[in-house]
Amino acid sequence: MTKTRQTNRLLSTGLALVIAPALAFGGTALTPAIADAADKADCQVTSVLASKEKKDPRIPKELNFLKEQLENDRFAAYNSFKLLERKPFKLTKGKTSKGKMKSGHEFGFTLLGGDDKRVKIHASLLSKSGKKLLDTDYGIENNGIMIVGGGKHPDGKIIFAIQCKSV
Amino acid sequence: MVSQDADDLILVDAAKKGDRRAFRFLVQRYQRKVYAVAYGFLRNREDALDVVQESFIKVHRYLDRFEGNSSFYTWLYRIVANLCIDNLRRNKRHRDVEFDDALRHDADAEAPPTPLTNTLQGIGDPGEMLRRKEIMAAFTDCLQHLSDKHRAVIVMREVQGMSYEEMAKAMECSKGTIMSRLFHARRNMQKLLTERLGSMVPSKKDDAADGEAVPSTQEAVMP
Amino acid sequence: MSDTDTTDQKYLDLQAYFDGEMDAAERERFEAELERDTELRSELDDIGVMRELVVGGLESEAKDVPQARFEQIWDEIDATIDRDARLQESAGTRPSIWARIMPWLRPAALPMAATAAAAAFVVVVVNSTGDPSNTEAPVASNEPVQAPAQEPAPSAEPPSQEEAEPAPKLAVNNPAPADEEPVDFDVPDSNEAEVERIEFGGHSGHIEQLEGSRGTTTVIWIEEDDEPVDSERSL
Numbered sequence: 001m002t003k004t005r006q007t008n009r010l011l012s013t014g015l016a017l018v019i020a021p022a023l024a025f026g027g028t029a030l031t032p033a034i035a036d037a038a039d040k041a042d043c044q045v046t047s048v049l050a051s052k053e054k055k056d057p058r059i060p061k062e063l064n065f066l067k068e069q070l071e072n073d074r075f076a077a078y079n080s081f082k083l084l085e086r087k088p089f090k091l092t093k094g095k096t097s098k099g100k101m102k103s104g105h106e107f108g109f110t111l112l113g114g115d116d117k118r119v120k121i122h123a124s125l126l127s128k129s130g131k132k133l134l135d136t137d138y139g140i141e142n143n144g145i146m147i148v149g150g151g152k153h154p155d156g157k158i159i160f161a162i163q164c165k166s167v
Numbered sequence: 168m169v170s171q172d173a174d175d176l177i178l179v180d181a182a183k184k185g186d187r188r189a190f191r192f193l194v195q196r197y198q199r200k201v202y203a204v205a206y207g208f209l210r211n212r213e214d215a216l217d218v219v220q221e222s223f224i225k226v227h228r229y230l231d232r233f234e235g236n237s238s239f240y241t242w243l244y245r246i247v248a249n250l251c252i253d254n255l256r257r258n259k260r261h262r263d264v265e266f267d268d269a270l271r272h273d274a275d276a277e278a279p280p281t282p283l284t285n286t287l288q289g290i291g292d293p294g295e296m297l298r299r300k301e302i303m304a305a306f307t308d309c310l311q312h313l314s315d316k317h318r319a320v321i322v323m324r325e326v327q328g329m330s331y332e333e334m335a336k337a338m339e340c341s342k343g344t345i346m347s348r349l350f351h352a353r354r355n356m357q358k359l360l361t362e363r364l365g366s367m368v369p370s371k372k373d374d375a376a377d378g379e380a381v382p383s384t385q386e387a388v389m390p
Numbered sequence: 391m392s393d394t395d396t397t398d399q400k401y402l403d404l405q406a407y408f409d410g411e412m413d414a415a416e417r418e419r420f421e422a423e424l425e426r427d428t429e430l431r432s433e434l435d436d437i438g439v440m441r442e443l444v445v446g447g448l449e450s451e452a453k454d455v456p457q458a459r460f461e462q463i464w465d466e467i468d469a470t471i472d473r474d475a476r477l478q479e480s481a482g483t484r485p486s487i488w489a490r491i492m493p494w495l496r497p498a499a500l501p502m503a504a505t506a507a508a509a510a511f512v513v514v515v516v517n518s519t520g521d522p523s524n525t526e527a528p529v530a531s532n533e534p535v536q537a538p539a540q541e542p543a544p545s546a547e548p549p550s551q552e553e554a555e556p557a558p559k560l561a562v563n564n565p566a567p568a569d570e571e572p573v574d575f576d577v578p579d580s581n582e583a584e585v586e587r588i589e590f591g592g593h594s595g596h597i598e599q600l601e602g603s604r605g606t607t608t609v610i611w612i613e614e615d616d617e618p619v620d621s622e623r624s625l
Contacts, residue, residue: 043573054249054337054339057232057233057242065577067236068602069600069602072601074598088572120586133595133612134588134589134610134612135588135591136585136587141580141581142578143575143576144578145578145581146583146610147607148609148611148612149610150613152614163578165576190471191464191468194464194467198463199460200452203448216463220466220467223467224467224470227467227471306446321444325440325441326445330409330411331411346405353440354401357440
């Protein structure tokens with residue numbers, strides 16, 4: 001954890017070009033050229049309503065990118081999925097980008113680091129009433145999908161699919 | 168240009184791109200099967216034909232959402248089953264007579280019905296029997312006398328080959344309910360068929376040397 | 391257990407066996423039972439016969455339907471698909487101005503490169519309030535105006551739905567609420583995530599890995615309980 005914060009501080013001071021080559025985090029060596037690419041990232045949260053109401057087709061076209069996951073046994077209890085919202089978040093290293101979904105859930109993302117292939121993200125999730133639900137740091141490949149499930153919804157449960165990529 | 172014998176998925180892909188001819192090939196390939204299923208559910212030619220039309224229209228509207236992970240006909244059959252079940256539910260409110268387990272067999276009171284195979288053997292060899300119109304008429308008759316729910320599970324299982332799980336989803340009930348429903352449906356059907364066909368067995372009739380049946384006077388009251 | 395219960399259970403098993411709902415172990419066990427029990431075997435035959443009758447009977451009924459009926463049905467399907475396509479064109483995405491004019495231009499061989507004539511034509515189209523056949527009123531001198539009048543009625547649908555407004559907003563049923571431009575992501579090579587730190591709010595949560603064709607996808611399950619004070623819905 002401290003490593004991460006160090007990276008934040010060090011890189012944000014512009015000393016990246018000088019000291020980056022010497023840093024190695026979990027195999028991700030930040031060279032000057034790559035360090036630039038890790039300054040910004042585009043993320044998107046797709047919120048999906050999973051319900052027990054029967055609908056045909058079960059997984060609509062716009063959710064094809066999640067098809068494999070939604071067809072996993074883990075979601076077999078749900079008969080239909082519906083796209084509720086797609087919300088983009090623009091991240092700049094070190095700054096937290098917050099946004100409220102239509103469901104009332106509030107996401108907060110901070111770009112911790114990464115290179116042109118991976119990103120390291122801090123994600124937080126608050127309930128409609130502001131209660132903390134989740135706070136996590138994770139690293140993932142660009143375009144990789146991370147799923148946060150179990151959000152409250154009157155008609156079922158909400159599944160959030162989070163994707164990020166460094167730009 | 169796709170050929171009429173092309174694989175389902177090839178036709179689907181072409182249809183997705185707007186190839187009307189390819190879609191027509193799909194329709195032609197499955198229309199009678201869909202009709203057979205719908206007729207099994209609804210017991211009425213016009214209603215069944217309506218379902219054929221609705222099903223393929225729906226298929227075309229949702230074509231983009233079909234990714235080829237299941238077979239095309241599985242997807243198609245699911246749409247057909249759902250349309251039929253909706254249809255039955257709608258019409259249930261309008262119908263006066265509900266053929267609800269008209270011949271409810273009482274598992275406690277009676278012994279299992281006479282083995283069907285014995286009865287049929289009296290008529291002719293199994294292969295030949297399928298071609299006999301009388302037997303088909305008897306079968307259709309029996310179908311009329313099953314309740315909607317019993318007919319539904321029989322059609323879904325025997326004609327569409329749906330799994331218990333798929334049927335449970337379609338009828339919005341538990342798998343256990345499906346199994347029980349299927350059990351009673353088959354028992355009822357067995358009883359109905361045995362009674363109906365029993366009257367056709369040559370040994371029971373003086374003149375039925377070739378199994379010609381005097382049509383039963385039962386009237387299938389159409390809703 | 392009464393005899394009836396056993397019979398019922400046996401029959402349920404028989405059913406499951408016949409319907410392919412048993413796993414390998416159950417099948418093996420049941421097949422052994424079948425070998426011993428002749429009555430059970432004859433019951434199995436019965437179900438088999440019924441299946442053939444059901445399938446055969448319904449197929450036979452289907453054969454009885456004259457081909458002409460199915461031709462009729464195809465005509466209806468065909469017409470409906472056309473109708474759907476036309477409605478989609480006019481209601482869905484915002485068609486370019488040329489896409490909207492196209493139905494009008496079809497009969498007339500207007501070279502699109504003829505900018506002067508086309509531009510004048512554009513003016514005519516955008517200002518008209520009715521279907522193509524009514525364009526004589528505003529600008530009578532424009533030759534192309536004649537062409538639209540030849541258009542058969544059905545294709546008057548798209549233009550007639552537009553008034554002078556630039557974008558016909560009939561798209562009330564947009565599939566995805568497009569408040570902001572959605573970001574495009576490529577298909578990921580891998581969803582493998584390294585979770586370095588995680589905190590769940592108050593109640594428990596857990597992490598799962600879903601197996602997939604390209605590795606695993608991480609799923610973080612949160613437990614969001616009902617908040618009795620705020621909740622208006624009873625469970």
